[in-house]
Amino acid sequence: MSATFLGTPAFPTAARAALADTQLRRNLAHATGTIRGKRAAVVGEVAEWERLRLAGAALKDRTLRHLDTYLEQLEESLTRAGATVHWARDAAEANRVVADVAKAHGTDEVVKVKSMATAEIGLNEALAAEGITAWETDLAELIVQLGDDLPSHILVPAIHRNRSEVREIFLREMGRHGRPAPADLTDAPVELAAAARAHLREKFLRAKVAVSGANFAVAETGTLAVVESEGNGRMCLTLPEVLVSVVGIEKLVPTWADLDVFLQLLPRSSTGERMNPYTSTWTGVTPGDGPQEVHVVLLDNGRTNVLADEVGRQALRCIRCSACLNVCPVYERTGGHSYGSVYPGPIGAILTPMLRGVGADAQVDSLPYASSLCGACFEACPVRIDIPEVLVHLRSQVVDSHRGRPSVVGAAMKAASWTLSDARRTAAAERLSGVAGRVLDRVGRRAPGGRAVLGALPNPWSDARDTPAPAPESFRAWWARTDGGRS
Amino acid sequence: MSARAEILGRVRAALGDVPAAETPGDVAVDRPGPVPTTAAHVELFAERVADYQATVVRCTAPELGERLAEALRGLRVVVPPGLDPALVPDGALVDGATGVPAEDTTGAARGVLTAADLDAVDAVLTTAALGIAETGTIVLDHGAGQGRRALTLVPDTHVCVVRTAQVVADVPAAVAALDPTRPLTWISGPSATSDIELDRVEGVHGPRTLVVLLVD
Numbered sequence: 001m002s003a004t005f006l007g008t009p010a011f012p013t014a015a016r017a018a019l020a021d022t023q024l025r026r027n028l029a030h031a032t033g034t035i036r037g038k039r040a041a042v043v044g045e046v047a048e049w050e051r052l053r054l055a056g057a058a059l060k061d062r063t064l065r066h067l068d069t070y071l072e073q074l075e076e077s078l079t080r081a082g083a084t085v086h087w088a089r090d091a092a093e094a095n096r097v098v099a100d101v102a103k104a105h106g107t108d109e110v111v112k113v114k115s116m117a118t119a120e121i122g123l124n125e126a127l128a129a130e131g132i133t134a135w136e137t138d139l140a141e142l143i144v145q146l147g148d149d150l151p152s153h154i155l156v157p158a159i160h161r162n163r164s165e166v167r168e169i170f171l172r173e174m175g176r177h178g179r180p181a182p183a184d185l186t187d188a189p190v191e192l193a194a195a196a197r198a199h200l201r202e203k204f205l206r207a208k209v210a211v212s213g214a215n216f217a218v219a220e221t222g223t224l225a226v227v228e229s230e231g232n233g234r235m236c237l238t239l240p241e242v243l244v245s246v247v248g249i250e251k252l253v254p255t256w257a258d259l260d261v262f263l264q265l266l267p268r269s270s271t272g273e274r275m276n277p278y279t280s281t282w283t284g285v286t287p288g289d290g291p292q293e294v295h296v297v298l299l300d301n302g303r304t305n306v307l308a309d310e311v312g313r314q315a316l317r318c319i320r321c322s323a324c325l326n327v328c329p330v331y332e333r334t335g336g337h338s339y340g341s342v343y344p345g346p347i348g349a350i351l352t353p354m355l356r357g358v359g360a361d362a363q364v365d366s367l368p369y370a371s372s373l374c375g376a377c378f379e380a381c382p383v384r385i386d387i388p389e390v391l392v393h394l395r396s397q398v399v400d401s402h403r404g405r406p407s408v409v410g411a412a413m414k415a416a417s418w419t420l421s422d423a424r425r426t427a428a429a430e431r432l433s434g435v436a437g438r439v440l441d442r443v444g445r446r447a448p449g450g451r452a453v454l455g456a457l458p459n460p461w462s463d464a465r466d467t468p469a470p471a472p473e474s475f476r477a478w479w480a481r482t483d484g485g486r487s
Numbered sequence: 488m489s490a491r492a493e494i495l496g497r498v499r500a501a502l503g504d505v506p507a508a509e510t511p512g513d514v515a516v517d518r519p520g521p522v523p524t525t526a527a528h529v530e531l532f533a534e535r536v537a538d539y540q541a542t543v544v545r546c547t548a549p550e551l552g553e554r555l556a557e558a559l560r561g562l563r564v565v566v567p568p569g570l571d572p573a574l575v576p577d578g579a580l581v582d583g584a585t586g587v588p589a590e591d592t593t594g595a596a597r598g599v600l601t602a603a604d605l606d607a608v609d610a611v612l613t614t615a616a617l618g619i620a621e622t623g624t625i626v627l628d629h630g631a632g633q634g635r636r637a638l639t640l641v642p643d644t645h646v647c648v649v650r651t652a653q654v655v656a657d658v659p660a661a662v663a664a665l666d667p668t669r670p671l672t673w674i675s676g677p678s679a680t681s682d683i684e685l686d687r688v689e690g691v692h693g694p695r696t697l698v699v700l701l702v703d
Contacts, residue, residue, distance in 0.1 A: 055517060062511050068502070229679050298494070
């Protein structure tokens with residue numbers, strides 16, 4: 001099962017708490033605003049951007065619609081290239097493979113490249129339970145790990161931390177896990193990065209086993225690709241003897257040539273650059289260069305549920321760029337923790353309910369409602385996932401899962417349906433509402449502009465809206481009285 | 488049932504709506520066409536590499552030796568096996584080919600260089616497989632003259648010689664020219680992070696200084 005941040009309440013409650021955190025809101029507004037600007041600039045340079053998006057979506061659809069064929073092809077090419085392929089139905093199986101590989105090499109530590117899939121399966125916790133320490137090497141993941149915290153964004157997981165908090169975390173924690181931070185460490189980002197470099201270097205140079213994910217897995221050739229900025233990926237992928245890569249089954253692309261579409265879409269959409277500093281690709285084992293023992297774990301963990309949902313399947317196109325997070329007005333104000341999952345923001349609001357199933361958990365069921373349906377995410381998505389369409393689809397699933405249980409809305413709908421299905425009852429209701437309307441017209445409240453409105457009603461919808469008072473005369477009554485407006 | 492069989496079974500069951508007769512090729516994909524490489528792309532490449540705060544040095548072939556000496560002055564250098572001997576600076580360490588220990592330029596054996604050995608070196612000098620103009624990227628395919636991947640990762644300075652004839656227009660052209668069975672490293676500027684408050688900082692892991700010598 002996917003790791004959810006245990007204890008996170010349903011989204012409206014979590015969001016309300018997050019909204020009160022003005023520092024978080026300031027950090028997020030600055031961060032997302034900056035990335036939006038950068039993304040817009042580099043996307044604007046590409047004349048054929050829309051065509052690329054369409055190609056990316058089509059390639060992913062081609063892969064997903066024939067995923068069994070491509071998975072078998074990938075397994076074959078990986079095996080031919082000297083990699084060992086494992087299949088994991090769920091998190092526990094995947095964690096088991098990694099733990100067994102580490103143990104087989106007699107090591108009690110592994111170094112990790114940032115990988116959402118390994119965060120999803122709770123790998124670090126599972127390894128810790130077996131006495132194996134997993135060192136995060138991505139700077140933001142290191143900050144989160146040392147701070148015993150939770151990630152809040154797909155691409156910049158520590159965005160909820162400002163520089164002075166990072167400095168405090170480094171000073172307090174680095175010494176307990178390796179080389180301590182220099183005592184005169186300031187909060188300048190360049191010094192903080194240097195402290196991370198020094199602290200992690202000894203781990204890179206001594207680690208025997210590395211764990212990574214993969215941004216893409218090419219079925220035709222068995223090539224895996226990792227897209228990164230800092231160089232910690234290159235460190236983990238090339239220095240240790242053993243490499244285990246945990247790859248979600250939706251990460252496949254059909255051929256090597258197809259990869260160029262995604263290598264154009266991803267950097268511009270995620271960090272707003274023409275190209276990220278380092279992209280590494282490798283195919284199995286290369287004698288004399290890098291790990292001589294390579295494992296690939298193909299992970300399901302609920303992805304086949306998403307695949308089975310014809311409307312929701314498009315969520316598996318996701319290349320984890322986080323463009324949707326950065327344009328989302330809701331995410332910008334509430335941050336990632338409110339979503340209670342390693343996948344926050346718009347993509348998280350559709351992926352988490354589909355991976356975990358709808359109808360069993362109030363927190364998960366609240367996620368499809370964590371949206372104003374503005375559609376900015378769909379416009380930003382490099383693979384054209386129609387997130388609003390899937391959100392509405394999931395909302396109907398949530399409602400369906402609660403059908404048959406008594407509810408106020410259900411009772412009100414039933415009463416309305418009874419009244420409106422009969423002409424005389426409807427006419428009677430209209431006469432009554434006309435009476436109320438005439439009374440309120442004389443004694444009721446007015447909204448700015450003069451319209452008569454009702455006072456506070458006991459439902460959340462009217463917390464932020466004025467409910468209009470009924471008309472003094474219904475349309476049908478007016479029509480009858482004036483002979484269709486003629487007199 | 489094995490995990491493999493169960494997962495494939497679930498995948499097939501999930502795809503019940505896909506017509507049995509449909510092949511992957513039936514899903515239409517329309518991609519932008521290839522862009523031919525022109526002389527202007529060399530200029531663009533130089534510009535875009537410099538955009539990443541890497542140092543770009545343009546020179547002609549006869550000037551290369553001198554420019555290299557300038558770039559590597561005072562630095563302890565390691566070079567990969569198979570690098571053009573004319574480019575190898577005096578006193579440089581030569582990394583061993585697979586299974587062969589490293590030597591220095593006097594030919595004395597030095598043993599296979601460990602990661603710690605590489606850590607003690609200041610700079611690495613290599614050539615490249617190609618350069619991508621649109622994105623200012625150099626790609627190493629770790630063949631002769633480029634070395635195993637650790638070589639260009641651990642030392643703090645990477646000096647890379649790229650011939651103008653190696654520059655291609657864009658990413659699709661690069662992917663078409665590269666061999667996926669080789670390990671590939673795509674390099675666009677020195678290492679960087681924006682993880683702290685989105686403030687971009689250069690030089691985390693990987694070489695903090697990248698010098699590209701663009702030779703006619």
